[in-house]
Amino acid sequence: MIPMSLKKIANITNGLLYGENKIINNISINSKEITTNTLFIALKGKKFDAHIFIKEAVKKKCSAILTNKKIIYCISYIIVQDSTIALAKIATYLRNKINPKILAITGSCGKTSVKEMTASILKKRHNIIYTIHNENNHIGVPITLLKLKETDKYGVIELGTNHPGEIRYTSKITQPNIVLINNIYYSHLEGFKSLLGISKEKSEILSYLKNNGIVVINLDSHHLSQWTKKIKNKKILYFSIEKKKKVIFLLLILKLMQIKHVLLCIHHLEQ
Incomplete structure (x- = not known):
């Protein structure tokens, strides 16, 4: 993906940014696939809730979290109403920009x-x-x-x-x-x-x-x-x-x- 700031992502997703505004080079929904400058998106579905993997994502040194609720970790994060819809909004933005x-x-x-x-x-x-x-x-x-x-x-x-x-x-x-x-x-x-x-x-x-x-x-x-x-x-x-x-x-x-x-x-x- 193209680099994007957390502030920009928060704007795209109608989310609230807490913490430092960083540049993101990668987005992952899998806590096991965290790389440098990665935003981890915690998805929540009918049968799963990836918020339980936020701790693992932080340990893997992700740069920030996109979540449906406040978190207690010392890391930048964006709160949105629905993380699945937020994922779609980011994808739509990139599709239209590129x-x-x-x-x-x-x-x-x-x-x-x-x-x-x-x-x-x-x-x-x-x-x-x-x-x-x-x-x-x-x-x-x-x-x-x-x-x-x-x-x-x-x-x-x-x-x-x-x-x-x-x-x-x-x-x-x-x-x-x-x-x-x-x-x-x-x-x-x-x-x-x-x-x-x-x-x-x-x-x-x-x-x-x-x-x-x-x-x-x-x-x-x-x-x-x-x-x-x-x-x-x-x-x-x-x-x-x-x-x-x-x-x-x-x-x-x-x-x-x-x-x-x-x-x-x-x-x-x-x-």
Whole structure:
């Protein structure tokens, strides 16, 4: 990430800074991964509370803490109402400040493979960030964006979900220039009840697409009619196997190894 002062972070997160204003070069939510000039963010969820690891983070010599409550340690800290939302606000700030062109990918299956293939091509020519493994939820997406540096030109971000509203939340943070909905299939039905529910949730990736953004859609997906209003006035690229439409998205990565001028989608990104 780019260096930021605690005062700036407090301003971004609507938090209160206690102690010395320091420069932060790294943000971590894991007390075991503290390095020089690190801000440790103590997240609190339904089943965990990282505030119990503040003592360990201080012992590891973190520079400051972002927390939901006052702490007793002799260290600079920022108090916010919700540390998870604060994490998202910092990520959103960095996304807008550095302003890379971002491709956001979702779908019921195959999105991780598509993300990996796309990133492997882009990083041959450019500095990029991309989702590591499957860190594609409301925590993993902002953590990925925190890695942005001034030299990064592109981001390839995977957006996953297991409950309604999650993709809308991560899409708001990501603000993509291009979105791909890889497919709609039977997965996470316990959270969405039906294919229609899954389709509606996946379409939330379109909610914060940039005004001049591009939508890439699998014509073989279920319930495409649900997306009509959201893709109105957007540039749309289609691909299909069953309907035999011209495959536009990544041309299956030009057989993956035959990479000459890096693809149609990258051409659109650079326009």
